[in-house]
Amino acid sequence: xxxxxxxxxxxxxxxxxxxxxxxxxxxxxxxxxxxxxxxxxxxxxxxxxxxxxx
Numbered sequence: 001x002x003x004x005x006x007x008x009x010x011x012x013x014x015x016x017x018x019x020x021x022x023x024x025x026x027x028x029x030x031x032x033x034x035x036x037x038x039x040x041x042x043x044x045x046x047x048x049x050x051x052x053x054x
């Protein structure tokens with residue numbers, strides 16, 4: 001995201017001729033990343049089952 005966003009925002013600005021489309025793009029990215037962060041950061045236990053060696 002950090003490597004691609006400056007290039008994409010510049011491209012969007014060149015296409016639209018204003019910063020409004022770029023602001024909308026960044027807002028959508030922010031909302032998407034926030035939603036994903038809540039999913040990744042949830043409290044979840046991982047139960048590992050130890051295998052017995054024969």
